[in-house]
Amino acid sequence: MVEKSMFSKDFLFGSASAAYHFEGAYDKDDKGVAVADVIPHSPEDGRTEKPEEGNLKHRAVEFYDRYKEDVALFGELGLKSLRTSIAWTRIYPNGIEEEPNEAGLQFYDDLFDELLAHGIEPVITVTHTGEMPLYLADNYNGFANKETIKYYLKYVRTIIERYQHKVKYWFTFNEVNISGMQPFFQAGVSQDPNTIDETVIAQIHHNMFVANAEAIKIIKEINSDLQVACTTTIGPIYAMSPKPEDGLQQYFDTREMLFHTDVHVFGEYPKWKLKEFKDKGIEVDITEEELKILKENTVDFVAYSYYQSGVAESEAEEHIGDVNVISKRKNPELEVNEWNWVIDSVGLRLMLNIIWDRYGLPQFIVENGVSKLEELEKDENGNLTVNDDYRIEGLRDYLLQVNEAIADGVEVIGYTNWAVMDFVSGSTGTMKKRWGFIFVDYYDDWTGTMDRYKKKSFDWYRKVIDSHGEYLFKD
Template sequence: MYVVVHILSILFYLLGESLSEPSNKKFPENFQFGVATAAYQIEGGWADDGKGVNIWDQLAHTHPEKIANNASGDVACDSYHRYMEDVEMLTNLGVNFYRLSLSWSRILPTGYTNQINEAGVEYYKNLFSALKENGIEPFVTLYHWDLPEPLQEIGGWPNPLLADIFADYARTVFSLFGDDVKNWMTFNEPKQTCLAGYGVGTLAPSISSSGIGDYQCAHTLIKAHAKAYHIYDEEFRPTQNGRVSIVVDTTWYEPASDSDEDKEAAERKIQFNYGWYANPIYHPDGNYPQVMIDRVADRSQKEGFPKSRLPEFSAEEIDYIKGTFDFLALNTYTTELAKWTNDYEIGTPSYDADVSVSTYQDTSYNSSAAGWRVIPWGMRRVLNWIDQAYDHPEIVITENGYADDGRLTDENRIIYYAEYLTNVLEAIFEDGVNVTGYAAWSLMDNFEWTSGYTVKFGLYQVDFDNPNRTRTIKSSAIYYKNVIANKCLVNTCEE
């Protein structure tokens, strides 16, 4: 372990002044470290033991050209059959928690609660049992992008009926697994589900309805989250004593200059990007950001719509939704610059036109294989913005990581973790932000959605050409293991 930390020091020296020295502050004793994965990205077994079809199965099988190299998650890391190997890797890392998601279709093949797949239930019960036996807490996401296909056939998330259908699913899951799971997240990155899935159509179910379908999707999904939270709070919390949140992701948007216009543009962009989902839940007043309400209403009127394309919450719904969280869960990876621009011309409705902000990345920073610039100070700034915007909540960072080509000696991933975690420490100790946990994305290389297997985020390498899906430890895993064991990014930390 010392060797990898020593290598880190050499790397920072050799790679120059663009890199900052890792913090020598020690993480608080109660700080929790973990890693994250998602069901469709690792499980495989896409049709095994009664599992139903989900929208990613459907996309991969009917439109393989939309995924790099026509890849799919049919086998992926084969964790459905090799989950004990995953538990061994987690145990070796020494993580406090493992963030994973449930495959809705594996538990409820049709999406509805009238048919429960016992083999799927058994799989997750065995996995949770193995985690608990090794002192690892499961952090479980109910929905990580893989809607059962029968529910898409009735319209998917833009259909308001899905709020109640999801609530039924949540109640079933809390009943089945709540004795083992104490940390629940309803949705992962709802912006990707709605904006990418029903807006621009780049992710499953690949529907293009920007400025309409994405807003209706979000409206249903936010209400679905609130229903699930209240079900847990009223029916299960008294005996299970767990917590519930939602994972909202964001890029940090830095003003491109010191001008008031660029500052306004950056704030507008993060409100449309993060506040869209966070405000109704985390803000004391609830509801969508006012800038979003005003701009979409204005543009809708000019486009000839009888009312705003952004659905409206009733006063009762606002009260029902706000405060439906026990901690704030954040995914974040990179930073973009935001520049003011004239409003887009009135014409075809779209989310981008509603925002009317120009964003771009600073090319002076190194880029990961995912195309995201490595800008560590953005981590500290987004944590501070959230802390101030949402009244100092407890924050758990549920995803953060670096993509490369899957090499075993992955120095750039080590540097990424060291620099981003340094900014987490600075947010905690210098700024007083209440960050209590961090999950690295990802435990192992996996299916990265439309990128297929062309980019790799894992702490462990997976040989996708081998039917055994052999896992091999990377240098970054050894480094992260040392960080977890010592709560320290370097050899010796200040207490």
């Protein structure tokens, strides 16, 4: 193992968030209703017809009203970057308006100015999971309908023209490769789930490929210096056994997992996917002009969430290139956390190398972290905190593997762990799944002071950043 920091002085050590997770103020200053506002719990539990009481995301942790004090904390943490998103419905409440909402635009101007004043580079997702205007979902069927693309692109043009001199790094979508698994939450597809077959899923993916490429075209035309990617969620997949059949399945599952990134980077569908469409009778509405747009507008770097690895088994009933599904078959060599997610820090180094060898592009790890059930406790000085040594240990293990990958020759732009502070979980719709360096005194029954408390990991991460990674090697 490398015994020194390989992180460059301009490495974007940071942390991550997203608008619907922490802003709250879901109907303030003319904000429209978003998809997340009608998903009160887990996306798997379905939606409500309209926003109803009990959805924690409506209040979230009040970042919209507390952003100045929170950004001051982020500055104290020493962040070099903060990944967050712009809430689409703050800019175009229903998605179809002729003119954008100035109050929403001004909020992000103020937020980005505040971040920059604290030396924090904004790293921005155009639209995060769950942030599509509900009007576009219910009236246009989201990205199952090509009409939605034009409204998305109008929104893209508006925010890029406004913030091009404040934000350099942009992500068109978040974890776009799981849109087929969560079509309403990820892509605003509101049709009866029972009618969403493989053809519909393929069309959703295609329409989002086109939207991504068209967005890149617009962004580059406005300011060619801006850097653009589209995030996916990925992780390495191991063969369950030395059997050749398991090795073959591992290859197929990995290929499926990287399908979206292949299209983003190479600008074309791989031949195996087109054959799969043909063999299954999947007919996707794809035009020659769209294929040209894909080819001419590819990503500048590869951005992804890394949470866990998976295993492939030839005799398994289900084969799909998503580690959150594949990891239901547990790797006997690895531990799992409370949420039954596999813990695999070495897999991050492996993934970094796989991506580097396959694409030769810089990488940005935009989500990765440690979540736990946590409660406030007193430290040796009587101050309220959380003694989250497990988070320190977990993040240290991940960052040491990133350091190893850089030593391997991989180019890495930055690392924004999930998450900068506690907020409402996307997968559970609760506060109890806590990820942050900052504890927020707020709970699933809507009680709590909303006060912020630094966890033990807060000081540790600050030292890691201040030392450009050297502190990782301290006992």
